[in-house]
Amino acid sequence: MLAVSDHSDASDDGAIAVKQQQHRRRIRDTEESDDDMPARQPTKRCPKYTHKSQDSLMAKRIRKPAIRVPWTDEELNLLRKIFANFLRSGSLPGFALITAAQKRYPVLLKRTPAQIKSRFHQLQKCNKLSPVKDL
Secondary structure (H helix, E strand, O other): OHHHHHHHHHHHHHHHHHHHHHHHHHHHHHHHHHHHOOOOOOOOOOOOOOOOOHHHHHHHOOOOOOOOOOOOHHHHHHHHHHOHHHHHHOOOOOHHHHHHHHHHOHHHHHOOHHHHHHHHHHHHHOOOOOOOOOO
């Protein structure tokens, strides 16, 4: 019985040695192939990227100023009429309700829901929401 276990240990050692040799070959082969690869150039998003002038990069990102479109009396009156219950409660309408109002009143389609909500909030803060005028 003792002889069998000695034999299995010897074959395990041989198999491990073969696997180690194969692993060393693979490592050596990949190291040799890495030398053939060209060095990777840093990209603009890479933190190591350096540019001669940071000002020239910032100059490309300048936006044009937004064109301000004044609110008409018709739009403001619609806001007062549609969202009268929010006037009384002091809360703001949700985007789903604003989108539904835009579908019902095409005059409001010129504005985004965020613009409408922002304008309504501004009017609430300044107490400029007088009673609804007849259209």
